[in-house]
Amino acid sequence: MILFLDFDGVLHPAVCTSDTELLCRRPLLESVLRECPQVEIVISSTWRESRTLPQLQALFSPDVGVRIIGITPLWQDVQDETSMGTYVRQAEIEAWLRHAGRTWEPWVALDDQPWLFRPFLPNLLRSDPVTGLTEEVCATLRQRLHGA
Numbered sequence: 023m024i025l026f027l028d029f030d031g032v033l034h035p036a037v038c039t040s041d042t043e044l045l046c047r048r049p050l051l052e053s054v055l056r057e058c059p060q061v062e063i064v065i066s067s068t069w070r071e072s073r074t075l076p077q078l079q080a081l082f083s084p085d086v087g088v089r090i091i092g093i094t095p096l097w098q099d100v101q102d103e104t105s106m107g108t109y110v111r112q113a114e115i116e117a118w119l120r121h122a123g124r125t126w127e128p129w130v131a132l133d134d135q136p137w138l139f140r141p142f143l144p145n146l147l148r149s150d151p152v153t154g155l156t157e158e159v160c161a162t163l164r165q166r167l168h169g170a
């Protein structure tokens with residue numbers, strides 16, 4: 023099971039009013055992930071464009087950070103191998119799965135921007151960009167991650 027993780031609108035409100043809000047939902051996510059040790063994490067957030075994998079891992083508690091195994095490729099590097107059109111983030115995720123040889127593996131994308139994915143995609147779990155992760159979304163996430 024792989025969790026493709028967005029940051030803005032998930033780990034904090036999409037619009038943060040202060041730096042102290044950044045990553046404020048991280049403890050909530052980490053508590054779910056500790057209940058699901060079989061889950062590996064791949065970063066799909068735009069934060070991957072300006073940070074290395076070790077820098078992204080360091081944003082999390084060490085026991086969760088080591089479970090971040092990669093970042094999705096950038097759209098400009100995969101657009102020629104996909105017919106996904108405007109569903110950019112889903113195309114990046116599927117390219118990562120292809121390149122990793124893991125296309126048959128179950129996965130969940132946690133994201134606040136559903137228009138970056140094909141409509142009604144069952145793998146997408148949507149958070150509210152106004153709040154980021156909530157207990158309610160985490161309850162669904164827990165079920166999905168345990169479902170594999």
Ligand SMILES: [Mg+2]
Nearest residue numbers: 028030031134
């Ligand atoms: Mg987002």
